[in-house]
Amino acid sequence: METRRYVLASRPTGRPTPDDFDLERVDLPDPGRGEVVVRTVYLSVDPYMRGRMRDRASYAEPWAVGEPLRGGVVGEVVDSHADAFDEGDVVTGNLQWADYAVAEASDLTGVDPDLAPISTALGVLGMPGRTAYFGVTEVLEPRPGDTVVVSGAAGAVGSVAGQLAAMAGAHVVGFAGSDEKVAFLDEIGYDAGINYEATDDYRTAIDEATGGAGVDRYFDNVGGPITDAVFGRLNVDARVGVCGQIALYNAEDRPVGPRKLSTLLESRATVEGFLYGDFAPRFADATRRLGRWVEAGDLQYRETVTEGLASAPEAFLGLFDGENVGKQLVRVGPEP
């Protein structure tokens, strides 16, 4: 059985280009005992993957040139040699950017198609949704009346983070990169949205959006000048959760900016980096809660979907241009 799959053709310098991705055809190995063959339905592309294209140890292992790319997949079991799954079952796991993959059943999780659309296992009910959940509930811990700012607010993580902060009684302000995205923020319950492409004066924009109340909690997906501005507006005992720094991921030279630690003396703020994987023991609990809110209509989500495996590089690159509203997915094959 043959499959197409993407490999890393070359390590990108600066912003990746389509030439950094090669689509190759290979024969799928025969599944062994305990393994299944998964037909990819949805493939997730995520900003953190840029780090894996670098030749540098980080929290995620670097990919080798010539090796297959991997990411979150939702797919259908089309051949099972494992007790855990039958043919026709929908599963999710970290698999290759491919039409088909052979996987250990123990590396997969079942997806219930009756609970929610299966694509949500890669978004609001998957890694991005859980990242937002842990960032808000464990790192930021917003209190009623707090002003919470979210950067990358219309993205897969930010859109959930803002809604969770609003549930906690906060006044929530989001930074996003277009009027369309700001309208989406309004729709999902943000109190205010700032189109950062329409202004250079982020501090004044924050003052207007918060009514001068300053910032008590900041969920940072972006870094760079937006984050600089928020640091200039932190209230006493503010908390900053650093979830991502997408504005910097493609930088060729070491990014520089104003030194901001002095602002922490005035604000006595706490800045904390957090990683999704550290919360693994509580993934199931997070998914259960998120699922209930989605079912009840209390948690909105949106997906931006490109069609076909061959669109995966373009979908990935679009993340850095902010082309996605909500979760960016690639539909590789039809839903079962």
Place this chain on the structure above:
Amino acid sequence: METRRYVLASRPTGRPTPDDFDLERVDLPDPGRGEVVVRTVYLSVDPYMRGRMRDRASYAEPWAVGEPLRGGVVGEVVDSHADAFDEGDVVTGNLQWADYAVAEASDLTGVDPDLAPISTALGVLGMPGRTAYFGVTEVLEPRPGDTVVVSGAAGAVGSVAGQLAAMAGAHVVGFAGSDEKVAFLDEIGYDAGINYEATDDYRTAIDEATGGAGVDRYFDNVGGPITDAVFGRLNVDARVGVCGQIALYNAEDRPVGPRKLSTLLESRATVEGFLYGDFAPRFADATRRLGRWVEAGDLQYRETVTEGLASAPEAFLGLFDGENVGKQLVRVGPEP
């Protein structure tokens, strides 16, 4: 009764110069009911005072041009119109840079000359010692076996912070600016000292001083390139306490440096600014503990003393050249 006192002659741009300070002679007002006249014995100069010379609200109020400078003073009550103090008592408080000052008794604290040299009320048993105490015990909370790095390690705060971290069972590494200071670090119980004037490769120096163990806790008095290097060596769940950023206080332009928030994703570190004043309800407890350690010989301290009120600007300016080992004081008059 006449006194000399320093006023802010002009707002410094960049590094202050002696011309920014004017020594004037004025008549002391007559002390009212509840007030005392204090003869200054020691005057403290501290890095945070640079912030008060700026025309910009911060955690300490800016000084107006033409107004007297103020700082920590230990002095002798020479005329008392208050029940709390008799003539001859030694007191400490935040007073003018002057030979004499009239003060409300309620703004002063008594100093026991039998407990320790009275100068220590401005150093190891005063604001700097307590700052170190709260930074280590409340912000960093080092555990036995942790690697703790202190910048500005030989200064009034850093020298105490390192010793407290060592008491907590940590392996303590200090950055200081001369071989003399590194020898002082060795003397007071630091496990390793790095003379940052003798190397540009701070990361390798950290690796050598920690045996490659990385950094679990960082007490930052300095900021700038030393702090950049430490951020590159933070272990998972490291904590950074931001106490001061003296390397940046004289910057004319907005200081820039590498953007470091991405390193917090890998380390999941927490960075927290803290301010001495926030711990006011526990000052007495901190002083009691520090006093016991000093008395028992478990806590060492050193003072660098210039002579005469007229040396105060020079003593203050020397802080930014790292001329002080331990606490920088000005002896304004003889001890009682």
